[in-house]
Amino acid sequence: MRCPSCSSTAARRCEVLYAQGTSMSYGHDSSAFNISGMASRVSPPSPPTAPSYFRRRLLLLGVPGLLLCLLGVFFFLMLLANKGLSAAPGGLIPGLLGGYLVWQAWPPAGALSDANYRALAAQYVEDLRLYSTLWACTDCGHVFRPAAQAT
Numbered sequence: 157m158r159c160p161s162c163s164s165t166a167a168r169r170c171e172v173l174y175a176q177g178t179s180m181s182y183g184h185d186s187s188a189f190n191i192s193g194m195a196s197r198v199s200p201p202s203p204p205t206a207p208s209y210f211r212r213r214l215l216l217l218g219v220p221g222l223l224l225c226l227l228g229v230f231f232f233l234m235l236l237a238n239k240g241l242s243a244a245p246g247g248l249i250p251g252l253l254g255g256y257l258v259w260q261a262w263p264p265a266g267a268l269s270d271a272n273y274r275a276l277a278a279q280y281v282e283d284l285r286l287y288s289t290l291w292a293c294t295d296c297g298h299v300f301r302p303a304a305q306a307t
C-alpha cells in the first residue's frame with residue numbers, strides 16, 4: 157500500500173501497527189502496558205462504559221459519601237449544642253469528605269441509561285468497523301483509508 161501523502165510504501169494497517177507497538181511487560185512487583193508513539197496515534201476506539209459500572213460506583217462511593225454528609229451535619233449540631241459556634245465547624249469535616257465522595261461517584265449525564273448505552277455500543281461497533289479499514293504510513297505518520305475499500 158502506497159502512502160497518498162509521501163508515496164512511501166511503508167504503510168500498514170492501523171490494527172497491525174497498534175499490535176506491534178504495544179506490549180505488556182511483567183516486572184518483579186509490577187506490570188506495565190507499553191505503547192509506542194506510533195501505536196498511540198493509531199489506537200482503536202475505546203468501548204463505552206456500561207451503566208452497571210456507574211451504578212456500582214454510586215453504590216460503593218455515593219452511599220458512604222451521603223452517610224458521611226449526614227454524619228457531618230450531626231457532628232456540627234452536636235458541637236453547636238454542647239461547645240458553641242466556635243467548635244461547630246470542625247464537625248463538618250466528615251461532611252466535606254462525604255461531599256467529595258458523592259461528587260466523585262456522580263455519573264456523567266446519560267451514563268445510567270441503558271438505551272443511551274445501546275446507542276453508544278452500536279456506534280462503537282461502527283467505529284471499530286471503520287477503524288479496521290484505516291491504514292497509517294510509518295514514514296510520515298499519515299493516517300488514511302485506501303480509496304479501493306472506501307466505505
Ligand SMILES: [Zn+2]
Binds near residue numbers: 160161164293294297
Ligand atoms: Zn507517508
